[in-house]
Amino acid sequence: MNPLFEEDNSTRIVGKRYKLVNQLGVGGFGQSFLAQDLHLPGCPRCVVKRLLAKTHDPKHLKTARRLFDTEARVLYQLGKHDQIPTLYAHFEENQEFYLVQEFIEGEPLTWQIVKGKPWAEERVIALIYDILEIMAFVHQQNVIHRDIKPANLIRRQKDNRLVLIDFGAVKQVSLQMADPDSEIADSTIAVGTHGYISNEQLAGKPRFCSDVYAIGMVGIQALTGVLPKQLDEDAATGELDWRVHAPNVSPEFAEVLDHMVYYDFRDRFPTAVEALEALQNLPPRLLALVEASKAADADSAEQAKSMVLETDSTQREMGTTNLTGDMVATYPQAETLMYGEEISSVHAVDQKQGGQKSGWSMLKGQGFKWLEKFPGRGVALVSGLAIAGVAVLLNKPNLVQNPVQKPSEAPKVPSRSSLKGSVTPKPSVSPSTLPLSPEQKTATLLKEAERLRQQKQYQQALNHYKQVIQLQPNNAQAYWGQCESLNGLKQPDAAVVACNDALDLNPDYAEALWSKGKALRQQEQILEALRLFEEATVLKPDFAAAWLDWGSALQEVGRSVEAIDALDQAIALNRNSAEAWSIRGAALWNLGRFDQAISSLDKALQIQPNATNARALRQQAREELGY
Numbered sequence: 001m002n003p004l005f006e007e008d009n010s011t012r013i014v015g016k017r018y019k020l021v022n023q024l025g026v027g028g029f030g031q032s033f034l035a036q037d038l039h040l041p042g043c044p045r046c047v048v049k050r051l052l053a054k055t056h057d058p059k060h061l062k063t064a065r066r067l068f069d070t071e072a073r074v075l076y077q078l079g080k081h082d083q084i085p086t087l088y089a090h091f092e093e094n095q096e097f098y099l100v101q102e103f104i105e106g107e108p109l110t111w112q113i114v115k116g117k118p119w120a121e122e123r124v125i126a127l128i129y130d131i132l133e134i135m136a137f138v139h140q141q142n143v144i145h146r147d148i149k150p151a152n153l154i155r156r157q158k159d160n161r162l163v164l165i166d167f168g169a170v171k172q173v174s175l176q177m178a179d180p181d182s183e184i185a186d187s188t189i190a191v192g193t194h195g196y197i198s199n200e201q202l203a204g205k206p207r208f209c210s211d212v213y214a215i216g217m218v219g220i221q222a223l224t225g226v227l228p229k230q231l232d233e234d235a236a237t238g239e240l241d242w243r244v245h246a247p248n249v250s251p252e253f254a255e256v257l258d259h260m261v262y263y264d265f266r267d268r269f270p271t272a273v274e275a276l277e278a279l280q281n282l283p284p285r286l287l288a289l290v291e292a293s294k295a296a297d298a299d300s301a302e303q304a305k306s307m308v309l310e311t312d313s314t315q316r317e318m319g320t321t322n323l324t325g326d327m328v329a330t331y332p333q334a335e336t337l338m339y340g341e342e343i344s345s346v347h348a349v350d351q352k353q354g355g356q357k358s359g360w361s362m363l364k365g366q367g368f369k370w371l372e373k374f375p376g377r378g379v380a381l382v383s384g385l386a387i388a389g390v391a392v393l394l395n396k397p398n399l400v401q402n403p404v405q406k407p408s409e410a411p412k413v414p415s416r417s418s419l420k421g422s423v424t425p426k427p428s429v430s431p432s433t434l435p436l437s438p439e440q441k442t443a444t445l446l447k448e449a450e451r452l453r454q455q456k457q458y459q460q461a462l463n464h465y466k467q468v469i470q471l472q473p474n475n476a477q478a479y480w481g482q483c484e485s486l487n488g489l490k491q492p493d494a495a496v497v498a499c500n501d502a503l504d505l506n507p508d509y510a511e512a513l514w515s516k517g518k519a520l521r522q523q524e525q526i527l528e529a530l531r532l533f534e535e536a537t538v539l540k541p542d543f544a545a546a547w548l549d550w551g552s553a554l555q556e557v558g559r560s561v562e563a564i565d566a567l568d569q570a571i572a573l574n575r576n577s578a579e580a581w582s583i584r585g586a587a588l589w590n591l592g593r594f595d596q597a598i599s600s601l602d603k604a605l606q607i608q609p610n611a612t613n614a615r616a617l618r619q620q621a622r623e624e625l626g627y
Contacts, residue, residue: 550566
């Protein structure tokens, strides 16, 4: 483990003011820490990054210092943008280089862009638009990011806006510091992430359009639910054959994406500015949906509603709209509409041609349908859903009459005058009495199965998973839940079968690989288990449990050095794992590093005082050192 972040790290202070609180990440380019600025009132949080250096030769340090200062000036300039973290300080200490940046509280897009769960087209357009707006500023500063990917895009908690982090230019400095004897010029160093890195950048010759390529790949991943590295190429053209995974994408947006990810950089948009202009020239019907999608990500329903709704006191009670032209009413959360049910788009109405068209809307799971003609009026869009003007319901279930109707029986749209003084009708059917749809029943059963499994009620959980599979035979999560429950019941043979079923449906299911590895380990097939644990961490690098089991299995076969590396990853992701600290202590003991072993075991006992194995091993280590 790096000496900068040993167990006494809570007292570690760098730059004479930044107290390191917790390790956020570690990689080939260095480490990042959550820290507190002790010189400011309230000791606000920040991020401290320590860049990797493998040499302390004065000549090489001089070169590294020059590169570091140059890139720090670039980051200071970029930090003037609200959606790029501010660089607070950069300094050198004990021949190590540090950056101090603004801490962004939020979720990385890796938590939101999930494999197998494609986004709606309008949401993807809004996402790419937001990223390109940031990158247009970056490119205008003559800077190439070099490492755009979901993990480097944070959805900021306070305002739901995207923030771009982790510029590859600093990684370039780290590479120079790590390999100071290299004669390769700065511009030829390849920085990036497989799947998002373009051909010319892989060859060490990044351009502005290399960032455009990466943004396009993020968009395709969100649109298709497929990881970039799993996309095939067209045998005839050599271009990515991504459209097969998004058959309903509009041809206009698909064309923009194609121009962002062409193999030859000369065919792409040269910078983010040109790509942004192409998005702005999409058909109005798409842009209207994008605006609705943006509003759907707003902080509150009132904030989104106030954008376009024009209501009087009666309309606010009834949730009606009186729109003209291309005006759009938007709401950020589907659950504000009807009984918390999810809402999906059925048909978006284009009112431009004479205003005589009609639109459908559907509240999924409850069977509510509305159809109405709007002579000369616009359409309300709710999270991309086309709704007749008065069908917008603000948590007012008692406003709904005849919840399940045929289109011909749809209610008439009342006029503004007829609403005044009217009495609110009561529903003829209570929402709680409506039958659950198969999808709702499956989701409810799966949620209960997960709860039972987490509470170690494995047999009951198995019964629920079985019901899910009867309703939905292709539910990989249910098969994995069966596997994990059977592991808990010490039935590894059956667990392997269940995990294989999950992997047949989803070969890259990291959790299923991990659970199968645990079953094989119970069967004493340790080498095969090791392979599966490692594969799970490759597919899901933030999978702390897989790192832990991989480290534990490595230690079991005597590969203590590798075990420590894996356990360090597990601890970086979950510092409160007594098991990880304890096994790490055992690995250090095997290597004769007794002082460090005692330190790790002390940490394990601090978290779990009743860890008898850790206590016994610590006592042996203390005796070995003559304590």
